Amino acid sequence: MQYLPVLLQVIVAIGFAAAALIFSVLLGKSGRRNPTKDSPYECGMLPIGGPQPRFAVKFYIVAMLFILFDLEVVFMYPWAVAFRDFSLKFGGSTILWSMISFIGIVTVGYAYAIKKGVLNWGRQDVEKSN
Amino acid sequence: MNFIDLLKRIPEICKTPETLPLEGKKLILDFVTWLGSLVGIAVPPWVLTLVNILVVIVAIIAVFLIMFALMSVWERKILARAQNRYGPNRVGPWGLFQPVADGIKMLTKEDIVPRNADKVVHFIAPIVMLVPALILPVLLPYGRGMVAIDLSVGILFFFAVGAGSEVAIFLAGWSSRNKYSILGAMRAIAQMISYELPLVMSAVIVALVAGTLSPTGIVEAQGGYQFGFFPNWFVFTPWGFVACVLFYFSALAESNRSPFDLPEGESELVAGHLTEYSGFKYALFFMAEYVGMFAINGLLVTLFLGGYQAPLPFLTFIPSWCWFFIKLAFLAFSLVWVRATMPRFRIDQMMQFAWKFMLPMSFAALFSAAAWHYAGRGLLGWGISAVLVAIPYFALGYFCFTRHHSADNRRYLFSE
Numbered sequence: 001m002q003y004l005p006v007l008l009q010v011i012v013a014i015g016f017a018a019a020a021l022i023f024s025v026l027l028g029k030s031g032r033r034n035p036t037k038d039s040p041y042e043c044g045m046l047p048i049g050g051p052q053p054r055f056a057v058k059f060y061i062v063a064m065l066f067i068l069f070d071l072e073v074v075f076m077y078p079w080a081v082a083f084r085d086f087s088l089k090f091g092g093s094t095i096l097w098s099m100i101s102f103i104g105i106v107t108v109g110y111a112y113a114i115k116k117g118v119l120n121w122g123r124q125d126v127e128k129s130n
Numbered sequence: 131m132n133f134i135d136l137l138k139r140i141p142e143i144c145k146t147p148e149t150l151p152l153e154g155k156k157l158i159l160d161f162v163t164w165l166g167s168l169v170g171i172a173v174p175p176w177v178l179t180l181v182n183i184l185v186v187i188v189a190i191i192a193v194f195l196i197m198f199a200l201m202s203v204w205e206r207k208i209l210a211r212a213q214n215r216y217g218p219n220r221v222g223p224w225g226l227f228q229p230v231a232d233g234i235k236m237l238t239k240e241d242i243v244p245r246n247a248d249k250v251v252h253f254i255a256p257i258v259m260l261v262p263a264l265i266l267p268v269l270l271p272y273g274r275g276m277v278a279i280d281l282s283v284g285i286l287f288f289f290a291v292g293a294g295s296e297v298a299i300f301l302a303g304w305s306s307r308n309k310y311s312i313l314g315a316m317r318a319i320a321q322m323i324s325y326e327l328p329l330v331m332s333a334v335i336v337a338l339v340a341g342t343l344s345p346t347g348i349v350e351a352q353g354g355y356q357f358g359f360f361p362n363w364f365v366f367t368p369w370g371f372v373a374c375v376l377f378y379f380s381a382l383a384e385s386n387r388s389p390f391d392l393p394e395g396e397s398e399l400v401a402g403h404l405t406e407y408s409g410f411k412y413a414l415f416f417m418a419e420y421v422g423m424f425a426i427n428g429l430l431v432t433l434f435l436g437g438y439q440a441p442l443p444f445l446t447f448i449p450s451w452c453w454f455f456i457k458l459a460f461l462a463f464s465l466v467w468v469r470a471t472m473p474r475f476r477i478d479q480m481m482q483f484a485w486k487f488m489l490p491m492s493f494a495a496l497f498s499a500a501a502w503h504y505a506g507r508g509l510l511g512w513g514i515s516a517v518l519v520a521i522p523y524f525a526l527g528y529f530c531f532t533r534h535h536s537a538d539n540r541r542y543l544f545s546e
Binding site for chain 2: 002003004005006008009010012013014016017018020021023024025027028029030031033037038039040041042043049050052053055059062063065066069070073074076077080081083084085087093096100103110114119120121
């Protein structure tokens with residue numbers, strides 16, 4: 001029941017977007033089509049090459065690193081919520097040290113990634129690390 | 131109960147601006163009950179619950195869409211002033227009706243879909259973009275007791291829903307079958323996931339100190355005044371200041387605003403993932419970006435700037451919900467100011483800034499906040515956490531940015 005407003009909000013938002021698009025179809029002008037207009041937009045030049053260029057592997061590496069760190073941060077949420085009550089109830093800094101050790105392990109991976117030059121995006125940086 | 135009584139209540143409600151939105155909602159509910167009695171039936175409770183929710187939702191959507199309309203003209207005005215010109219001033223007084231004219235223009239434009247495009251996905255992408263952006267504002271507390279959904283995991287839910295816009299951007303870029311679109315989408319995703327880490331980390335820091343993930347709870351934790359006049363906002367502690375600055379820049383990057391607008395860098399990528407969009411689909415993307423921007427800055431107000439709390443004790447006569455929107459308007463102005471001032475980042479600078487500077491700084495701010503907590507949350511803690519934040523700041527600044535970036539001697543070529 002707590003999430004009922006979210007569901008209603010989704011319905012209202014989809015309704016709003018769909019209604020706006022339908023309105024624009026009804027009100028909008030429909031011009032004639034021709035091959036030039038149908039082609040992908042490249043600032044008026046004839047399109048060169050295919051529509052899907054090859055991508056640098058850097059994008060995928062960043063995505064993998066993101067998954068690693070995002071999971072780490074999501075693990076930290078319950079810890080952070082429990083931190084205050086735990087430390088006030090039991091005193092001591094056990095809860096802090098346990099998180100420091102966890103972050104330490106991930107930091108080793110982070111340092112390795114930096115050492116390998118994974119996060120260097122500039123041309124000069126890449127040449128240097130090779 | 132009759133209609134005259136309901137009308138009589140309106141001036142009474144207006145006397146206490148603090149509770150005006152809540153009382154207004156009650157008035158609408160009573161109006162529905164009165165409508166039911168007019169027809170001769172007792173309105174069932176589930177209808178009242180539904181109306182209760184819908185009134186809030188429609189009000190929030192309306193407020194945010196009006197803010198979007200005003201912002202679109204305000205932004206152009208400020209940018210114009212920054213560049214020593216007038217900006218829009220032809221449609222209506224001070225150009226205030228410019229958004230209406232823009233809306234009509236967008237509605238009547240031809241909607242061009244390229245022949246090779248994946249038509250279904252091309253149609254869905256703007257809707258997928260708009261829906262998460264419109265859910266986000268529902269989670270924020272606007273005033274005392276004024277929160278549409280008071281979730282105990284509000285902050286986490288906010289980020290989970292907010293990540294939906296990344297999917298929409300990739301749908302848009304992929305379905306257009308245009309190499310600039312897909313390049314722009316890939317860049318946008320790389321940028322948004324890189325800056326999501328400092329963004330989410332800064333929220334972890336606040337959750338650690340406040341001990342809750344509920345936005346209302348976090349605002350309440352910042353209530354009260356130190357020494358009778360100094361607000362207890364998190365931005366005024368060293369760790370909070372660092373987290374706030376990190377959050378601000380991550381929010382800039384998340385909403386693809388200048389100087390982080392590489393995905394739409396017109397000198398390189400035409401318009402990024404928006405290249406093949408025209409007509410009202412483009413307007414929906416634009417709308418979603420602005421509403422998302424307001425929402426994430428509203429979260430910044432909630433987390434660090436004390437939400438609906440007044441900055442000084444004698445200013446509490448201004449209603450709490452006004453304070454929220456005053457702070458939000460100030461942040462919106464600062465965003466335009468940044469756009470008018472800063473040049474665009476280069477992609478390698480942007481990625482290095484996220485991964486090598488902001489991420490370690492956010493961890494430093496986390497430990498600084500923990501130290502502040504252990505030192506008793508007083509002046510001693512303030513000093514210790516300031517030192518704990520300053521050391522990594524200067525160390526990272528020294529190692530990350532000064533060493534590699536001494537430019538090579540410039541070699542002059544050809545025409546030069």
